[in-house]
Structure formats: C-alpha cells, structure tokens
Amino acid sequence: MRNPLIPKIEAQLQGLPVPVALQLPAGERVGASGAKVTLSFQDWSSLATMAAGQIGRLAEDFVESRVQLQGRMRDLMEVAARLLPGHPGEQSSSGWWGNVLRRARSLAAHSHAKDAEQIQFHYDVSDDFYALWLDDKRVYSCAYFREADMSLAQAQEAKLDHICKKLMLRNGERFLDVGAGWGGLLLWAAEHYGVDATGITLSRNQHAHVSREIERRGLSGRVRMLLCDYRDLAAEPFDKIASVGMFEHVGRANMPTYFARIHEMLKPGGLVLNHGITGSSVHHDQLGAGMGDFIEKYIFPGGELLHVSHVLREMAGAGLEMVDTENLRPHYARTLWAWSDALEARLDEARQVLAATARESDSAERVLRAYRLYLAGSAMSFEHDWISLHQMLATRPGGSTRSGPMTGAQSAYPFNRGYMYR
Structure with missing residues (x-):
C-alpha cells in the first residue's frame, strides 16, 4: 500500500x-x-x-x-x-504566560558562565573555518553596500567607516567596542580615526587573534583587547561606544542591565551605536517552524531577538536618548549570501579545517552542514523580512542646554544626518 x-x-x-x-x-x-x-x-x-x-x-x-x-x-x-x-516571525506567544516563560528562560540562559560558554560555542569553532568565507578583516556582521557594485570586502570597510562617522570619532577620544569580534572595527577606528580603543569579548580565539594583531600593527600603546564580560568591565567612562552584533546574545531579561551598563560607561554628551539583529514582529521571540530551535541547538545557543521598538524602549529606560535609527535589513541579506556562496565554493577545504579541530569523528561534517543551512537560511530570512537589522545611535544627554552644536542638543550630535554621508 x-x-x-x-x-x-x-x-x-x-x-x-x-x-x-x-x-x-x-x-x-x-x-x-x-x-x-x-x-x-x-x-x-x-x-x-x-x-x-x-x-x-x-x-x-x-x-x-x-x-x-x-x-x-x-x-x-x-x-x-x-x-x-x-510567517515564521509571527509565531511567538504574546500572552502574559508566554511573557513569563520567555523571561524565565532568558534569565536562566544568561548567567556569566552561560554567556561565556555560549559565545565560545559559536565563535571558537575554528578561526581558520571563519576565515574561509569572511572577508580578510573577518568582519562578522552586516556589511553596508553604499554603492551597488561593491565587493563584500569594500562593503565591510564602508560599514566600519559608516559606524565611525556616525559616532563622530575624533583623534584621542576613548572608544569602547563591546563584543569586538576579530577586531575589524576596533583596529579600523584606531588606525583611521586615532582613538584610544578598548575591545572586549568572551571568545578566547578572538581575544588571542586581536591581541596578536595589535602587537603586529604596533598599536599596543593605545589599543587593547580584554577577555571580559560587559557586566564586569571596570573603566573610566568612554567618549564613544559601539556594540556590533553583540546585543543579540544579551537576552531579553538582561536588556535593562545591558543598557544601564552602557549608560554608566558613556560620558555625558557621548554617543553610542548599537548595531544588531531585531525581530520582525512586536511579539517576536524566535523564528517559528522549528527554525529558531535549530539555531539555538547548532549555531547560537542563548540568542534572543527583540523588535526594534522593544530595544528602543529599553534604551530610553536606561537614560539614553535615541537620535538616529537606520534599517539595514537588505544589506544583511546580501552579506549573508556572499558568505554562503563563499563557503559553498570551499566545502572541501572547510571539511579539512573542521576535521583538524573536531573532537568526534563525525562532528566536523555536522558543523559544516549546520553552517551551510544557517548562512543560507539567514539570508532568506532577511530577504523575506522575517528578521531585520538596525543601527541605533543614541546619546547620554549631558544636562547643559547650552553645550553642543545646537541649543538644547546636550551632546555632540548635530541633530542632522548630513555629517554621516559626507
């Protein structure tokens, strides 16, 4: 039959x-x-x-x-x-019990020890594996295709510069990169804008890589990379702060703590740029149809996505004033397809690289299969507006209504966007 x-x-x-x-x-x-x-x-x-x-x-x-x-x-x-x-972005529970469960899961998933374990699970797979499909700077976040014919490497440099321009970085300013990855933004800001730069990460591989790059480039006097949780960083306030592709790992329950720490570490009148993946629905928890569960198991354990309105509310609650928000969703779709195509073109090399660090005989193939689907599936999700990407520029108001370029500005931000695109 x-x-x-x-x-x-x-x-x-x-x-x-x-x-x-x-x-x-x-x-x-x-x-x-x-x-x-x-x-x-x-x-x-x-x-x-x-x-x-x-x-x-x-x-x-x-x-x-x-x-x-x-x-x-x-x-x-x-x-x-x-x-x-x-629509897989609209399948989360929005009732009070669903909210209680989400908060409980979020609290359990984001202790200091859990966050370190989860970050290392993803980012410490293999530096050589990531190098096969990222650009030469290993920028592992949404590129900015300012011109339609840009290569991925050019668009990543455009993104780094876009962030530095939005933050109005100036020579000698103290700059913090929260979740600095393989150091793309940290090193770009130091070499092109002359800032005194501090980066933090929970990835041992990334910490070692960036520390070597700082030494190799002769930047040891004014650039440093710390193996540190954002909750534990003890430092004098910074003039400017960036957080790129990091707050997705913070968790819904810890958002007030996260933005409170940003506020605490930012000088009055200073600027912070938060760049990260956001949900497409105001009730977004994770992608439905089993897609979120797949990412949780194989790629990003502990990752949580919030709608941009929720993020902005948390920022405001911490005393940060949003002054500019930009949606780069289609830019991330194009970025992810570039990564996916690059990995697909080097599958045999990827197998060899992963096999060299695999703990089990079949784990290398499982990791490769998971990343093939993750990159292509994420590209599809951004294309279809199931998830999004926002850059949110905010300031810690300085209090004085006579400081800044305009009366009442209370920050370095000129309250127009022209400077970002010059």
Whole structure:
C-alpha cells in the first residue's frame, strides 16, 4: 500500500518555484525529472516533517544525516520559503504566560558562565573555518553596500567607516567596542580615526587573534583587547561606544542591565551605536517552524531577538536618548549570501579545517552542514523580512542646554544626518 504522505508531498512539489525531486525511504522517486534540488530521505518521519512545513526540524535531519541534499543552497532556500505554513516571525506567544516563560528562560540562559560558554560555542569553532568565507578583516556582521557594485570586502570597510562617522570619532577620544569580534572595527577606528580603543569579548580565539594583531600593527600603546564580560568591565567612562552584533546574545531579561551598563560607561554628551539583529514582529521571540530551535541547538545557543521598538524602549529606560535609527535589513541579506556562496565554493577545504579541530569523528561534517543551512537560511530570512537589522545611535544627554552644536542638543550630535554621508 502506498504511503498516504506521498500524494500530499506530490501536491506540494507542484507549486514550488524550483523543480524538486524526492528519493523516498522505500526507493521510489517522485517529483521533477530535471530537478535542481534532490532530497533523499532515510525514514518517513523526515518526510512528514517536510509535509508539515517544519523547516527547522528538516534542517536538523540534514545535519544529522537523516536527509541527504543535492543542489545549490540558493535553490534550496527558494523551496524552503514556499514550504513554510506562514510567517515564521509571527509565531511567538504574546500572552502574559508566554511573557513569563520567555523571561524565565532568558534569565536562566544568561548567567556569566552561560554567556561565556555560549559565545565560545559559536565563535571558537575554528578561526581558520571563519576565515574561509569572511572577508580578510573577518568582519562578522552586516556589511553596508553604499554603492551597488561593491565587493563584500569594500562593503565591510564602508560599514566600519559608516559606524565611525556616525559616532563622530575624533583623534584621542576613548572608544569602547563591546563584543569586538576579530577586531575589524576596533583596529579600523584606531588606525583611521586615532582613538584610544578598548575591545572586549568572551571568545578566547578572538581575544588571542586581536591581541596578536595589535602587537603586529604596533598599536599596543593605545589599543587593547580584554577577555571580559560587559557586566564586569571596570573603566573610566568612554567618549564613544559601539556594540556590533553583540546585543543579540544579551537576552531579553538582561536588556535593562545591558543598557544601564552602557549608560554608566558613556560620558555625558557621548554617543553610542548599537548595531544588531531585531525581530520582525512586536511579539517576536524566535523564528517559528522549528527554525529558531535549530539555531539555538547548532549555531547560537542563548540568542534572543527583540523588535526594534522593544530595544528602543529599553534604551530610553536606561537614560539614553535615541537620535538616529537606520534599517539595514537588505544589506544583511546580501552579506549573508556572499558568505554562503563563499563557503559553498570551499566545502572541501572547510571539511579539512573542521576535521583538524573536531573532537568526534563525525562532528566536523555536522558543523559544516549546520553552517551551510544557517548562512543560507539567514539570508532568506532577511530577504523575506522575517528578521531585520538596525543601527541605533543614541546619546547620554549631558544636562547643559547650552553645550553642543545646537541649543538644547546636550551632546555632540548635530541633530542632522548630513555629517554621516559626507
């Protein structure tokens, strides 16, 4: 007797934008003869997952080798987007009990020890692995394609400069980079704007890499990289602060603490730029259809996304005044596709690099499969406005209404955007 799932699957295949074929557990093949994407299933449970539109669980089956894939990631993502049962950014619970559960989970996931463990899980996979598909500066955040024909490397430099210009960095100012990664912004700000720069990270690999770069570039006198939690940084207030791709790891419950620390570390009248991924729904918790669960398990444990309105409310609650907010969502889609294409072009090298540091014989292949889906799936999510990316520029008001370029400004910000684009 033919499995009753097959007619439903065949009907799904008819409406897909890319021709797809399926190799079923019993050996039968269904779908297009000239398929661009072929999925091979070991058991019927994975097929049921696909029929239900549970894309995240299907991705897990691929990582764990219960499903095999042939075809381009770009084609696969066109198929995945069509299989989803609805908008995956609007599937979170917004009731009071859902809010209580979210807060409880957030508190449990973001102790000092948990945050360090979670950051190292992601960023310490392998520096050489990341170097295969990032630009030469290893900038691991949304690029800024100021011109349409920019390469990824050019767009990343444009992003670094865009941030420095927004912050109005000046020679000799004390600058803090919260979650400095592999040092792209930290070193750019020091070398191009002459700031005295401090970066912090919880990644041991990143700390070691940036420390070597500081020494190699002769910047030891005015640039430093600390292995430090943002909650523990003891320092005199900074003139300017940037946080790029970091606050996604902070957690909903810790947002008041996070922005209070930013306020405390920023001089009155100073500027802070918070650049990070945001949710598309005001009730956003994580992506639905199993996609958020997949990212939690394989990529970013402890990651939480908030709507930009929630972030701005938390900033205001800490005494920071938002003066400019910019949405770079399509820029991140293009960035992620560039990373995905770069990884897809070097899969054999990636396997070798990951195998050199793998603790288990099959873990390298699992990591590679997870990152292939993560990069392409994230690109798709930004394209479809399921998640977004915002740069939020804020100031700590200085109190005096006669300081600054305009009466009442209370900061260095001139209350127009012209200076950012000169």
